[in-house]
Amino acid sequence: MTVTTRFAPSPTGFLHIGGARTALFCWLYARRHGGRFVLRIEDTDLERSTPEAINAILEGLSWLGLDYDEGPLYQTHRFERYRAVIDRMLEEGTAYRCYCSKERLEGLRADQQARKEKPRYDGRCRELTEPPADAEGQPVIRFRQPHEGHTVVNDRVKGKVIFDNAELDDLIIARGDGTPTYNFVVVVDDMDMEITHVIRGDDHLNNSARQSNILKALAVEPPVYAHVPMILDEAGKKLSKRTGAASVTDYRDAGYLPEAVINYLVRLGWAHGDQEVFTLDEMIEYFDIADINHSASSLNPSKLDWLNQHYMKTLPPAHVARHLAGHLGALGIDPGAEGAPDIEAIVEAQAERSKTLVEMAENSRFFYEMPARYDEKAARKHLAGAGPILEALVGALEALEHWRAEDIHQAVVGVAEEHELKMGKVAQPLRVAVSGGPVSPPIDATLVLLGRQTTLARINRAAEWAAAQDGA
Known part of the structure; x- marks a missing residue:
């Protein structure tokens, strides 16, 4: 099998x-x-x-x-097949034509509900051999449900579920216009497609008895059912x-x-x-x-966020980059434009700092375009009065022979030592200058991705902003 x-x-x-x-x-x-x-x-x-x-x-x-x-x-696309099976069931007696009017069925239902009974068809047409004298319109086709005994569904999740056949009415399998109904077409499809295991939501559990009985009427063994909780x-x-x-x-x-x-x-x-x-x-x-x-x-x-960050950090950067590209595009950024930083390197730099690709794309916007403005709080704290530091950084970075992370790091350290400042007092003004805000990947990696020309242009811009604030 x-x-x-x-x-x-x-x-x-x-x-x-x-x-x-x-x-x-x-x-x-x-x-x-x-x-x-x-x-x-x-x-x-x-x-x-x-x-x-x-x-x-x-x-x-x-x-x-x-x-x-x-x-x-x-x-x-399978209506002809469904009609053929219905014709076979009518011929074999496992289905019958029902001529009851909509008004009669509605009255029957109302009476049963008034008596606090479960609404179900009363089988009026079950044994008819010809249309009744008051028949109007096209009959529906009903399945001749067995009314004796029980139907047992050995569900792989729910265990043994027992249905009293007396509670299962003769459901309609084709409407008056000939169109088949859900419970019938599902059965024919499962039979023709040789479905061995039906795994579905447990809201379909009650359908399993009706569908099993139709399959048995067609001389087919029902599939294994597994009804999954919601x-x-x-x-x-x-x-x-x-x-x-x-x-x-x-x-x-x-x-x-x-x-x-x-x-x-x-x-x-x-x-x-x-x-x-x-x-x-x-x-x-x-x-x-x-x-x-x-x-x-x-x-x-929160579990999904955790899993997503795990996969952003552990999957090949090229794979993550393929998905990130669409989110950058949604921001109006072309990650493949000439001169743009390598998107795989962006993934490697940002994976630790993002829970979703949307967050990663937004956090990476500054790599592709000049920030329109500085974060107000960060600029006030780190750029105001930092003009001399920024100018020193421009000089140190311009002098580098190679634009590599280790060389950039030493240049920033040298500026800090020269001005007798802690590293953060130099790195943070630099970070705000190039990214527009107080958060980015390690500053040396950030500058490598931005490139020499972009980095120096942004530091000079920040130095001018700082000078303007000092003169205000």
Whole structure:
């Protein structure tokens, strides 16, 4: 048996964090067992499904690196197949036509609710052999649900779940206009695509009994089900757009690396001992459905920040730089422009000082463009009265034969010794002069990245600013 999993989103919105985790779990399980991972787009809700949502799903999976072996497969392309299976079920007697009007069904539901009974179809048309005299319009097609005994789902996360068949009504599998319904098309797709393991959110647990019974009616063994507990917000409540139900691309745009998001997602409901950081190969090696937590997990943004900084520091600078480039571009900066500092060197210099790529890009802006203004507090503290120091620095740096970090460091030390100042009294005015603020990578590394010409121009500009303040 080839293990085959599927990720089957409805394209009615973006790929949110819960859906991404489901996709990851399915992908990891298939990869661990040398199986197949299928992407299926469940787009039968024609009114709500949009091309934009489909693109957002594909974009999110691509960014995360979750490649699929088959797909994307679209349910709207398979309507002929669904009709053929329905015809077969009608012929075999596992489905029947229901002629009940909308008004009758609404009245039945109201009466049951008034008696505090669970609303369910009463089976009026279940044994009909021909349309009733009062039939109007096109009938719907219902599945002939077994009403005796129990349906047992041996869920790999929830354990044995027992459903009383008497509580399962004869659900509609095709509407009056012929379009199939969700629970039916899912079953046909899982059957045709030979899905062996269905890993999905536990909000689908109740569907598993109905889907299992339809599969059995089609003489197909149901797949292994694993219903994963939901993800909660930091307060332990259901996710909303306001509290963390963001799209995967929102995490990308906020400056997180895909490796960090993947690592963050895998730990939302799964564990391997006390390990927190995993390579992708380790995730594939260790992941097992049996280790999925039985209770809901909660978002922890600080953990994601920590992971993101870890990956910014440990991944190859060229890889991080590729992702950083887009965030620099969003600031109007062309990192590949002639004379621009090497972006990989920027990553190496800034990784310790940034939690996200957005933060890294903003902190690195001064490497690419002259700061429009000085940080007011830093300038008042470090530049005011520092004209002589800045002029001495210009002289010392201009005299350097080689523009190297060790030579720059010695030049700055020499100015400090000459003026009998502590290093900070020289380095901080220099830092504010070239960066516009009080924070940057080590000053020698900063000046190397800026280059000789830019460095000297900025120090001279700061010296003029300091002189103007002194004369004011």
